[in-house]
Structure formats: structure tokens, C-alpha cells
Amino acid sequence: MRKAICLFWIPTVLSAQPLTLFFGDAPLPVESVQLELNGRQETVWKTEIGGRVYFILAQSILDSLLKKIEQQQAVEAYYQQIQRHTERLLQKYQRFSEAAQRHVALQQQLVDTTTALYEGYQSMYHDLKRIMGMSNLAVIMTLGVVDASGAGWQPVAGIGVALRTWQASYRFGRRYRGVEVGLRWPLGF
Numbered sequence: 001m002r003k004a005i006c007l008f009w010i011p012t013v014l015s016a017q018p019l020t021l022f023f024g025d026a027p028l029p030v031e032s033v034q035l036e037l038n039g040r041q042e043t044v045w046k047t048e049i050g051g052r053v054y055f056i057l058a059q060s061i062l063d064s065l066l067k068k069i070e071q072q073q074a075v076e077a078y079y080q081q082i083q084r085h086t087e088r089l090l091q092k093y094q095r096f097s098e099a100a101q102r103h104v105a106l107q108q109q110l111v112d113t114t115t116a117l118y119e120g121y122q123s124m125y126h127d128l129k130r131i132m133g134m135s136n137l138a139v140i141m142t143l144g145v146v147d148a149s150g151a152g153w154q155p156v157a158g159i160g161v162a163l164r165t166w167q168a169s170y171r172f173g174r175r176y177r178g179v180e181v182g183l184r185w186p187l188g189f
Contacts, residue, residue, distance in 0.1 A: 021047055021056075023049055028047045028048075028049065029047065029048075030045050030046070030047045030056075031045065031046045031047070032044075032045055032046075033045070033046050033055075037061060037064060037065075038064055042058070042061050043058075044056065044057050044058075044061065136163060136164050137161070137162070137163055138161070138162040138163075138167075139159075139160075139161060139162075140158070140159065140160040140161065140162055140167055140169050141157075141158065141159055141160075142157065142158035142159075142160075142169065142171075143155070143156070143157055143158075144156050144157075144158070146173065146176055149175075151175065154173050154174055154175065154176060155173055155174075156171050156172065156173035156176050157171070157172060157173060158170060158171040158172070158180075160180070162184065165183055165184055165185070166181070166182075166183060166184075167181070167182050167183070167184055168180065168181045168182075169182075
């Protein structure tokens with residue numbers, strides 16, 4: 001059987017007389033409690049039924065509390081929206097960070113491959129120079145003929161040195177002397 005609470009409350013008499021509540025046919029003890037709400041002292045009533053505490057409030061207090069609850073719910077909804085937006089941004093940044101890390105790893109692989117190729121080709125070049133007898137320093141000896149000032153073809157000889165791509169040599173013969181400075185380009189075959 002369902003028991004009901006009967007409230008006999010007449011607002012004009014309420015402040016003058018104590019409040020009486022009945023649960024079924026038995027009266028309930030009611031305690032007056034003073035609370036400060038919105039900077040004012042308000043009176044609410046407290047009772048206990050079956051181990052649970054209940055409060056009886058005036059309509060103005062209830063309206064004020066409901067308004068505060070609505071405001072708090074609006075603030076909470078606003079901050080939940082900010083939190084969802086922030087979480088979406090964090091997810092985007094996380095995806096961007098992962099993509100950037102993959103890109104950096106790929107670039108590092110390319111740099112490592114390029115370095116290995118460069119070192120390999122450099123090693124091949126040094127090996128080829130050693131096998132072919134090429135070096136950075138060389139002695140140059142030449143023989144040839146010149147027609148110096150129309151006196152007919154005369155034999156000439158030359159001796160010089162070469163350092164990497166530069167060479168300098170001294171040409172000499174009968175009635176012929178000269179110094180040459182040159183640059184040599186390998187033909188690549």
C-alpha cells in the first residue's frame with residue numbers, strides 16, 4: 001500500500017505557526033533550517049522519512065535554485081562543447097604529428113640512401129683512379145713540332161706538372177721556348 005505525504009501549508013500562516021506534516025496518519029517531525037540563498041536568509045523545512053531526508057521549499061526558492069541549475073547546465077554544456085572541440089583538434093594534431101614523423105623517417109631513409117650512394121661512387125672513383133693509374137699529381141712530358149716564325153718545322157719537347165685539373169709546362173727546342181698553363185677536362189670514357 002502506498003503511503004502519501006499530506007502537507008497542510010497555508011502561506012500566510014506559515015511563518016506564524018510551525019509546519020505539520022503527516023505520513024499516513026502519523027505526524028512527522030519537521031525542523032526549520034535557515035539557509036543563505038542569493039544573499040538573503042531563507043527558511044526551509046527538513047524531515048526524514050524511512051531514513052531519507054526531504055526538504056520543503058517555498059516556490060521562490062525552488063525557482064531560484066532551478067534557475068541556478070539551468071545556468072550551471074548551460075555552463076557545463078558550453079565547456080563540454082569546448083572539450084569536444086579541443087579533443088578533435090588534439091586528434092588532428094596527433095594525425096599531423098604521426099604523418100610528419102613518417103615523412104621525416106622517409107626523408108632520413110632517402111638521406112641515408114643518398115649518402116651510401118655518394119660514398120659508394122666516391123669509393124668507385126678512387127678505386128678506378130688507382131686501377132687506371134690516375135692521381136691528383138702528374139708529370140707531363142711532351143714531344144712535338146712547331147713552325148716558329150716561318151723557319152720550318154722544328155722539333156720541341158716539353159716538361160711540366162699537373163695537379164688535379166690544372167697543368168703547367170715548359171716547352172723548349174732550337175729557337176723556341178715557352179711556358180704554358182692549362183686546364184684539362186677528362187672525357188669520361
